[in-house]
């Protein structure tokens with residue numbers, strides 16, 4: 001069964017019952033405290049479980065000669081009815097070992113009576129009881145469909161309790177608590193259903209009738225009560241009630257109602273005159289009551305209270321998940337067959353669709369005929385000039401459920417005209433196959449004769465607005481259509497840090513590049529490869545710069561662009577100035593300490609994070625740096641530093657390409673010359689890191705694609721999805 005069938009069943013069942021389920025759970029939590037409160041009172045004596053009926057009956061008969069009944073409730077409280085030696089009426093809880101009165105029998109408080117009545121019938125009498133039964137049954141179906149969803153999410157039954165990545169509060173805890181409280185909830189649901197069905201006599205129970213031959217009752221051999229074998233062999237904890245003989249005439253006898261049977265016992269000889277087991281239905285009924293109410297075990301009562309509270313949480317978190325999933329939905333203004341830009345999404349939990357919807361709205365606002373749909377609705381789009389494909393990855397690098405049919409549909413419906421496309425993968429580096437499905441989609445489009453890439457595939461890690469911005473900028477440039485971050489992500493962040501400028505080299509050479517050093521506090525968590533977000537105009541406009549941590553200071557390498565909002569602002573800063581900024585963690589672009597070797601590829605100011613990473617390479621991982629600049633002068637600011645790192649053994653190889661001087665090479669030319677080394681690095685598990693311009697990234701990726709095809713058994717997407725090619729280009 002597909003994930004959506006289970007999901008829709010789970011949702012439909014929850015929607016149809018949530019109000020009553022919430023009321024039942026709320027009252028259930030309250031009622032769970034009744035047995036807890038009862039069991040707290042001190043009427044249950046020490047070692048109650050070891051007292052035999054023989055001990056109890058002997059002691060109590062001696063203390064209360066006129067005793068008629070002993071009741072033992074589920075809490076282990078023993079109540080005596082009858083008269084004492086002075087003929088005074090007794091109705092009290094007693095210590096069965098000594099006969100001492102402990103107090104009056106506990107009564108259900110009016111409050112608990114009220115809550116119980118509401119819980120059972122919602123004050124709607126028999127109709128309410130039937131209704132509550134149906135709700136309990138629906139709860140068991142919700143639990144079953146939820147279990148199926150967890151199994152599908154975890155990809156096998158065996159991995160049911162395997163780790164879950166915490167990406168979203170409501171979703172994470174919905175699954176984690178769902179798994180933990182699954183069994184108590186199923187028990188609550190099934191026992192609740194059974195109790196309701198019993199109430200409506202679905203399981204008819206025959207009353208026990210003892211057939212006693214009164215005319216032939218023996219009085220010999222007479223035994224003391226303490227010597228009755230049946231009394232000696234029965235524990236008081238197994239007894240519900242003991243009715244004493246009404247008189248000392250031979251035809252009167254003891255009646256013992258036990259958990260599972262009823263016994264009639266001769267009052268003189270102790271012989272068992274009748275022994276009838278309860279029907280299975282009665283045993284089930286009692287068990288259901290115990291399990292549903294927790295009345296005989298304080299720990300179980302607590303488990304029930306927690307499980308009921310969890311049901312309330314599931315109602316809230318379930319709706320939060322659904323609302324999030326649906327929040328990105330839009331109503332298309334144009335039809336599919338008249339639209340020029342088709343946005344196709346693959347999303348499991350809706351966050352990708354939120355981004356896609358924002359792109360859609362921006363395009364419509366600018367007068368473009370755009371159409372937004374999911375990848376499973378792919379068809380022939382006769383007017384399309386562009387596809388924007390935004391998709392998440394699920395399972396083990398699989399398609400989200402609304403994109404699972406895309407591969408089949410694409411081969412079935414080739415487009416009749418050339419369509420430019422851009423793929424934006426949403427994923428998380430917490431999973432081994434990062435954005436794998438997006439890479440697969442990209443590869444399959446590359447193979448068609450009608451699709452042409454507008455820009456290279458981009459990825460968004462952990463819904464990073466910064467990653468999305470990089471794609472939006474690249475896409476805007478190529479398509480000449482404005483695109484920005486969704487509005488809700490564009491507000492100026494509240495928590496900005498004030499960083500003191502330590503030095504600014506300003507532009508002292510032809511390259512217009514300058515290095516800016518900023519002070520960090522010990523508490524500032526920042527690593528080379530992270531990004532520094534600055535807000536030069538004091539509004540939502542954010543500019544991001546790659547950070548290299550050198551000498552425990554943030555070092556930015558910036559190219560001054562005329563009229564550049566960020567670079568001109570940074571260029572104006574002097575030592576001692578304070579800069580308001582935010583550190584954007586970029587965990588997927590960190591120095592891979594455990595890798596056997598690392599090849600760093602940069603052009604221009606893209607060298608910035610690598611300077612910090614090389615300085616950080618104290619374990620002396622084999623690092624090669626391929627960097628490209630226009631002229632030698634642009635490389636000068638880094639030359640001494642890199643030489644020093646080579647002497648310290650932190651940088652193995654430095655390869656420099658100058659595009660406007662000498663051999664006029666690009667960094668990709670150096671890589672092409674070292675193709676077998678690059679392929680070997682990948683095959684041995686080494687990591688390639690790219691930082692610099694998108695144009696360089698495009699060149700290098702194209703080259704790597706052919707290196708992989710020629711030297712390795714894997715396509716480039718294999719190494720990308722195994723995080724062996726890390727990129728941070730802009």
Ligand SMILES: Cc1cc2nc3c(=O)[nH]c(=O)nc-3n(C[C@H](O)[C@H](O)[C@H](O)COP(=O)(O)O)c2cc1C
Pocket residue numbers: 153167346347348349350351352353392393394395396397398400426427428429431432433434435436462463
């Ligand atoms: C169960 C599960 C499995 C996932 N598997 C992968 C994966 O294999 N590769 C990946 O890059 N991301 C994976 N992700 C992360 C999602 O693709 C990522 O969070 C995405 O932004 C979710 O988008 P959505 O909210 O539109 O579904 C997984 C997430 C979940 C909850």
